[in-house]
Amino acid sequence: MSYVLLRHRDIPNLKQLDVYVENGGFQAFRKAVTEMQPDEVTGQVKISGLRGRGGAGFPTGLKWSFIDNNNWPHYVVANADESEPGTFKDRELMEENPYQFLEGLAIASYAVKAHTAYVYLRGEFWQVAHFLDACIAEMEKAGYLGDNLFGTDYSLRIYTHLGAGAYICGEETALLESLEGNRGQPRLRPPFPPSYGLYGKPTIVNNVETLTNVPLIIEHGGEWYRTFGTEKSPGVKLFSLSGNVAKPGNYELPLGTTFRELIFTHGGGIPNGRSIKAIMPAGASSSVLPATDEVLDTPMDYESVRTVGSDLGSASVIVIDDSFGMDWVINKTLHFFKHESCGKCTPCREGTYWMMNISDRLTQGRATQADIDLLESVARQIRGKSLCALGEFSTMAVVTSIERFRDDFEAKTRTEEAEG
Amino acid sequence: MNRLLAQYPQKVKDILAKYPPEHKRSAVMPLLYLAQGDKMHITRQDLVDVGEICGMTETEVESIVGFYTLYYEEPGGKFRIQVCTDLPCALRGADEFYAGLCERLGVEDGGTTDDGLITVEQVKCLAACHRAPMLQVQSGHGLDYHENLTVDLAMEIIEGLRQAAQAEEKEAQA
Numbered sequence: 001m002s003y004v005l006l007r008h009r010d011i012p013n014l015k016q017l018d019v020y021v022e023n024g025g026f027q028a029f030r031k032a033v034t035e036m037q038p039d040e041v042t043g044q045v046k047i048s049g050l051r052g053r054g055g056a057g058f059p060t061g062l063k064w065s066f067i068d069n070n071n072w073p074h075y076v077v078a079n080a081d082e083s084e085p086g087t088f089k090d091r092e093l094m095e096e097n098p099y100q101f102l103e104g105l106a107i108a109s110y111a112v113k114a115h116t117a118y119v120y121l122r123g124e125f126w127q128v129a130h131f132l133d134a135c136i137a138e139m140e141k142a143g144y145l146g147d148n149l150f151g152t153d154y155s156l157r158i159y160t161h162l163g164a165g166a167y168i169c170g171e172e173t174a175l176l177e178s179l180e181g182n183r184g185q186p187r188l189r190p191p192f193p194p195s196y197g198l199y200g201k202p203t204i205v206n207n208v209e210t211l212t213n214v215p216l217i218i219e220h221g222g223e224w225y226r227t228f229g230t231e232k233s234p235g236v237k238l239f240s241l242s243g244n245v246a247k248p249g250n251y252e253l254p255l256g257t258t259f260r261e262l263i264f265t266h267g268g269g270i271p272n273g274r275s276i277k278a279i280m281p282a283g284a285s286s287s288v289l290p291a292t293d294e295v296l297d298t299p300m301d302y303e304s305v306r307t308v309g310s311d312l313g314s315a316s317v318i319v320i321d322d323s324f325g326m327d328w329v330i331n332k333t334l335h336f337f338k339h340e341s342c343g344k345c346t347p348c349r350e351g352t353y354w355m356m357n358i359s360d361r362l363t364q365g366r367a368t369q370a371d372i373d374l375l376e377s378v379a380r381q382i383r384g385k386s387l388c389a390l391g392e393f394s395t396m397a398v399v400t401s402i403e404r405f406r407d408d409f410e411a412k413t414r415t416e417e418a419e420g
Numbered sequence: 421m422n423r424l425l426a427q428y429p430q431k432v433k434d435i436l437a438k439y440p441p442e443h444k445r446s447a448v449m450p451l452l453y454l455a456q457g458d459k460m461h462i463t464r465q466d467l468v469d470v471g472e473i474c475g476m477t478e479t480e481v482e483s484i485v486g487f488y489t490l491y492y493e494e495p496g497g498k499f500r501i502q503v504c505t506d507l508p509c510a511l512r513g514a515d516e517f518y519a520g521l522c523e524r525l526g527v528e529d530g531g532t533t534d535d536g537l538i539t540v541e542q543v544k545c546l547a548a549c550h551r552a553p554m555l556q557v558q559s560g561h562g563l564d565y566h567e568n569l570t571v572d573l574a575m576e577i578i579e580g581l582r583q584a585a586q587a588e589e590k591e592a593q594a
């Protein structure tokens with residue numbers, strides 16, 4: 001199969017505008033603007049079954065159709081915040097196949113009748129942002145951005161905006177707050193961005209990978225996209241594979257590929273003579289899966305991963321070998337979430353602090369049996385009481401590790417008791 | 421006198437042009453980067469200058485600086501070496517790499533070298549997990565990634581930064 005997203009691996013120098021155009025670049029945008037009504041564009045994306053690749057898996061065409069046509073102007077914002085530990089796919093797309101991403105953003109903007117689009121990048125993507133600025137300037141020069149595009153009265157401008165080191169700004173309403181010049185703290189939803197978004201105007205927020213799918217969907221039609229993947233999770237997905245594997249990296253595979261194929265066939269298996277112990281399919285926010293045969297043979301699509309007790313999320317697959325204790329693993333995730341809690345609501349702000357504290361005691365061998373239960377109980381109290389999903393995310397690995405790898409935790413308290 | 425407007429009139433104009441004229445506040449983050457650039461921290465005067473351009477009070481601008489981790493209220497090293505020790509990197513030896521680097525530089529976690537040039541700190545995932553150990557260098561010139569490192573390779577990078585800083589100083593004196 002040739003690539004849909006990582007096309008730069010097939011076509012050298014695809015990040016140059018002339019090469020991109022020689023390979024059919026901007027034909028889809030031209031077709032959309034000159035031959036299709038905005039609703040028809042949305043219709044094709046609906047048919048394709050494309051679901052958001054930022055984590056939540058919400059159907060993209062459906063989201064676009066929610067845009068409020070009684071309130072103007074409209075905006076589209078590309079979510080390039082990519083900060084989930086274990087995720088590095090959007091960066092490769094923007095660095096190596098930038099025009100396909102920007103064309104997708106342009107098509108999305110046309111579909112919802114927006115004339116201004118922003119790319120919100122995490123602050124660390126400083127170089128990527130400068131590179132995209134250069135690409136945008138090239139597009140303006142070549143007539144793919146600006147006024148009267150392709151001889152019509154449609155106009156579009158794209159701007160980049162750099163964040164400054166806050167994971168929470170990946171959450172779409174925090175991102176919009178940040179873009180408005182406020183602290184990046186989530187808004188209460190509803191209202192959702194398609195009715196109340198940037199500057200209170202109807203706004204579509206989509207992940208970089210989601211948008212990068214769009215040009216080929218418009219070029220080949222929604223039905224074509226459904227030839228990849230499964231019935232309920234159509235299409236291809238970028239899997240960011242990291243941790244204890246021989247060949248970590250991004251892999252573009254149809255949704256529904258098994259963990260085993262990703263980790264062993266593509267990722268080259270587990271190095272250093274170790275064996276696989278656990279998998280986190282959605283970065284630090286994952287429910288942790290023990291690497292049983294049942295799990296390894298599970299197809300990675302949104303529905304199947306749920307049946308074995310986790311979520312596909314952003315498909316950042318972290319592999320953990322048998323030399324690591326899960327108490328140490330969740331200590332790492334808890335330091336992350338404690339650092340990244342935006343502090344707006346008490347259960348998350350205080351809860352992440354306390355979980356980290358107990359977990360520190362545990363990994364240092366200073367905890368008792370009762371602390372394991374205390375940790376689990378703090379985690380459970382955060383659930384369902386937080387304003388945004390970060391609060392929930394912070395508890396996933398904790399609760400599932402204690403449930404599924406309790407021995408790792410008990411071993412830590414036993415050493416302490418044995419040593420007196 | 422607004423230093424940013426005086427020193428970088430075109431840059432300020434370009435930044436403001438990205439946002440609707442009635443939403444100047446959106447420019448606060450890029451303006452803070454502009455203000456921070458030449459000295460790697462934000463001063464009181466910067467807060468006032470940035471606020472004046474985008475219509476915010478000094479306190480409001482300060483709350484932005486306090487919220488985001490890439491802005492600094494305290495001066496640190498000319499270069500900030502930020503090593504990712506988050507889970508995926510740590511599974512590939514990032515903790516040992518970081519400890520080794522601190523030892524070679526003779527600094528504690530979060531410390532600055534005696535010459536005031538280098539601050540080393542641990543940071544969370546930088547979207548480079550497949551190329552661990554890795555670090556980024558933040559300076560007035562922006563942010564650079566360095567990946568697939570060993571302590572030796574990292575020391576070479578730091579040596580390069582030292583030389584660049586010395587050359588820059590010479591140039592400034594000349």
Ligand SMILES: Cc1cc2nc3c(=O)[nH]c(=O)nc-3n(C[C@H](O)[C@H](O)[C@H](O)COP(=O)(O)O)c2cc1C
Binds near residue numbers: 081
């Ligand atoms: C704490 C948190 C962090 C998030 N981080 C990101 C991110 O870095 N990138 C991203 O695309 N979506 C992220 N999301 C999801 C967004 O809120 C939103 O669902 C997504 O941008 C929608 O785009 P999509 O439908 O194309 O996936 C995050 C959500 C939460 C709750």
Ligand code: SF4
Binds near residue numbers: 340341342389391
């Ligand atoms: S759940 Fe956490 S990150 Fe989300 S709004 Fe509350 S404090 Fe902020």
Ligand code: FES
Binds near residue numbers: 548
């Ligand atoms: S965990 Fe270090 S870059 Fe992702």
